[in-house]
Amino acid sequence: MTANLVSILMGGVFHAAILFLVAAGLQVVFGVQKIFNLACGSFYALGAYTGVTAVGYFTGHGGPPALFIVPLALGGLAVGLVGIVVERGLLRFVYDRDETFQLLLTFALVLMLEDLIRMTWGTAPVSTGGLYLSYGQARILGATVPVYNLIVIGASLGIAAGIGWLLTRTAFGRIMRASADNREMAEALGVDMRRMYVRVFTLGTMLGTLGGALVIPATAAMSEMGVELIVEAFAVVVIGGLGSMRGALVGALVVGILRAVAISVYPEVEMLLIYLIVIAVLLWRPRGLFGAAAA
Amino acid sequence: MRRAGVLVLVALAIATLPALAPTYQVTLMLPFMAYGVVLLGMNLLFGYTGLVSFGHALFVGVGAYTAAVLTTHLHVRHLEVILPTAALAAAIVAAPVGALCVRYVKIYFGMLTLAFGMVFYTFLLKFYRLTGGDEGMRMLRPYLLGSGWEGLSKTAYLVGPYYYFSLAVLVLATLLMWRIVGSPFGLCLKTIRDNPVKAESLGVSVPRYRWYAFMISAVYAGVGGALLATPTGNVDPTLAYWTHSGNLVFMILLGGFGHFWGPVLGAFAFIYLQDLVMSLVPYWRLVFGALLALIVIAAPGGLMGLLARRRPAEGARA
Numbered sequence A: 001m002t003a004n005l006v007s008i009l010m011g012g013v014f015h016a017a018i019l020f021l022v023a024a025g026l027q028v029v030f031g032v033q034k035i036f037n038l039a040c041g042s043f044y045a046l047g048a049y050t051g052v053t054a055v056g057y058f059t060g061h062g063g064p065p066a067l068f069i070v071p072l073a074l075g076g077l078a079v080g081l082v083g084i085v086v087e088r089g090l091l092r093f094v095y096d097r098d099e100t101f102q103l104l105l106t107f108a109l110v111l112m113l114e115d116l117i118r119m120t121w122g123t124a125p126v127s128t129g130g131l132y133l134s135y136g137q138a139r140i141l142g143a144t145v146p147v148y149n150l151i152v153i154g155a156s157l158g159i160a161a162g163i164g165w166l167l168t169r170t171a172f173g174r175i176m177r178a179s180a181d182n183r184e185m186a187e188a189l190g191v192d193m194r195r196m197y198v199r200v201f202t203l204g205t206m207l208g209t210l211g212g213a214l215v216i217p218a219t220a221a222m223s224e225m226g227v228e229l230i231v232e233a234f235a236v237v238v239i240g241g242l243g244s245m246r247g248a249l250v251g252a253l254v255v256g257i258l259r260a261v262a263i264s265v266y267p268e269v270e271m272l273l274i275y276l277i278v279i280a281v282l283l284w285r286p287r288g289l290f291g292a293a294a295a
Numbered sequence B: 001m002r003r004a005g006v007l008v009l010v011a012l013a014i015a016t017l018p019a020l021a022p023t024y025q026v027t028l029m030l031p032f033m034a035y036g037v038v039l040l041g042m043n044l045l046f047g048y049t050g051l052v053s054f055g056h057a058l059f060v061g062v063g064a065y066t067a068a069v070l071t072t073h074l075h076v077r078h079l080e081v082i083l084p085t086a087a088l089a090a091a092i093v094a095a096p097v098g099a100l101c102v103r104y105v106k107i108y109f110g111m112l113t114l115a116f117g118m119v120f121y122t123f124l125l126k127f128y129r130l131t132g133g134d135e136g137m138r139m140l141r142p143y144l145l146g147s148g149w150e151g152l153s154k155t156a157y158l159v160g161p162y163y164y165f166s167l168a169v170l171v172l173a174t175l176l177m178w179r180i181v182g183s184p185f186g187l188c189l190k191t192i193r194d195n196p197v198k199a200e201s202l203g204v205s206v207p208r209y210r211w212y213a214f215m216i217s218a219v220y221a222g223v224g225g226a227l228l229a230t231p232t233g234n235v236d237p238t239l240a241y242w243t244h245s246g247n248l249v250f251m252i253l254l255g256g257f258g259h260f261w262g263p264v265l266g267a268f269a270f271i272y273l274q275d276l277v278m279s280l281v282p283y284w285r286l287v288f289g290a291l292l293a294l295i296v297i298a299a300p301g302g303l304m305g306l307l308a309r310r311r312p313a314e315g316a317r318a
Helices: A003-031 A040-060 A070-081 A082-089 A099-121 A131-134 A147-167 A169-181 A183-188 A193-218 A227-240 A243-264 A267-284 B002-021 B021-050 B057-072 B080-100 B106-124 B152-184 B184-194 B195-203 B206-232 B242-255 B262-280 B284-298 B302-305
Strands: A137-140 A145-146
Touching: A003 A145, A003 A147, A003 A193, A003 A227, A003 A243, A003 B284, A040 A070, A040 A082, A040 A099, A040 A193, A040 B184, A070 A147, A070 A193, A070 B002, A082 A193, A082 B002, A082 B262, A099 A227, A099 B106, A099 B242, A099 B284, A131 B002, A131 B242, A131 B302, A137 A147, A145 A147, A147 A169, A147 A193, A147 A243, A147 A267, A169 A183, A169 A243, A227 A243, A227 A267, A227 B106, A227 B242, A243 A267, A267 B106, B002 B021, B002 B152, B002 B242, B021 B152, B021 B184, B021 B242, B021 B262, B057 B080, B057 B106, B057 B206, B057 B242, B080 B206, B106 B242, B152 B184, B152 B206, B195 B242, B242 B262, B242 B284, B242 B302, B262 B284
Parallel strands: none
Antiparallel strands: A137 A145
16 A cells, blocks of 8 residues: 555656756746746657657667666757757747747747657657666665656756755856846846846756656657647646746646546546646636745 | 728639639638638637637537537537537536636736646546547538438538538628627727726726627637538547647737738638648648747738738737
């Protein structure tokens, strides 16, 4: 009984760790640039496919399988640099527009990236093969949990702490929060908004692509994974509150664990339950659990 | 007067199309007319009231599934009964959903509608016994004007009686919408879009009018969804998926949300362009994504905005 419960919970926490990364990417971009980036799920898919390719290249060239996580993470981070192209090439034209147009531009990105992925990697699912269990399994309270899951959970917590440190303890983080609070004032005080936006968007993209890369040993990359994940990431940020990092963490845990529990107890309600919670939160506290006070 | 001339010409072209154009091109008109009805309603919300729904596929799904359930399970085959029932079903769903959604505007309205759309999508997907799950449900050929047209092959039925029936529905829907946007009610909606505070102070109940607009747009989407089900022959959950809602917004933007005819033109351009692109390359999303990006950045007024540039479109606002 406990073993069963623990394995369900650990599965949920693993999923939450991935969701947190993508949702954190969504949050930094929304916080500073006020753009709700529907394409964050597509970045996640892009990271997943790149991760598979990077790991395949690494093991194909004699790299020890035990170190596969290195090319995986590096590949995921590197492809996040595509954020620079997207920000300079598309988003910078619409900062002064109505948010409807910004939302639609990111939807255009969703469409384009989905086909770019199909063009590059084909339509069949791809995976890293049997590397998932190459770190073995751990026994926790009678349940077996892949060590890889624990590594990802640890890495995600580390990144959460890192983002917290970046936002509160560094000059860049302070400037970032100031820009999020009041763009005009920050600009008047000499903040180069152009550079700020490029950096923030690239950071957001990299969080998404890294999340995609890290999930991939546990599953297979499919071209629809992006549009499916965005609705979950969306649930996370709505529950946690738009723009709030702490909200992303709590929201990811809520969504990840609830989903895992629902799947094992009553599979029909899986995502239904999550969306109903999203609706309840939007109606009861539209700013989310950790969002800024209503304006 | 010139505008009336253009309209007459377009109407004549559409009416004579089945006799002139290749059958395949004619069958593409069927989804166009169905989407035309959906988007006319949706633009009452988007263009005239200023609320962008990212979950309107929900009501298209409700309409399509209502039609499929009626024909396959309940043996109701008359389209004259099916369409009002689909409208009613959409209205019943939209009444509570709309009442909750219109309390918010902008991105929160969009998110809430998206969440409701996904609730319905998950319901369709997971409750296999009721909905057929991911395979969906068959839509049987409906009777038109009391006749099953059994003598006609499927294609002959679609490009013949069904074509003119769809056209009649689209024309009726257009005339009705024309009356709605020109009425004092339509003016109230535009006032709400441009200045909700002022509208409120003039005695217009903003949430109530937004709710009315939401209900009308949902009814249009339900009727359009029911019309869409017959040429497809099958309804499945992707009809209610969020990317379908996104495509609906895309179509309106393509045509031009600031203009009465924008959504109809957008549906037409989207359907035929999609068919053209898909016949050339397998990657229509890439081309359409680039097109959407281009419209958002360079031509937010859409095709109508480009056509009507000399004369500022009535009430257009970016």
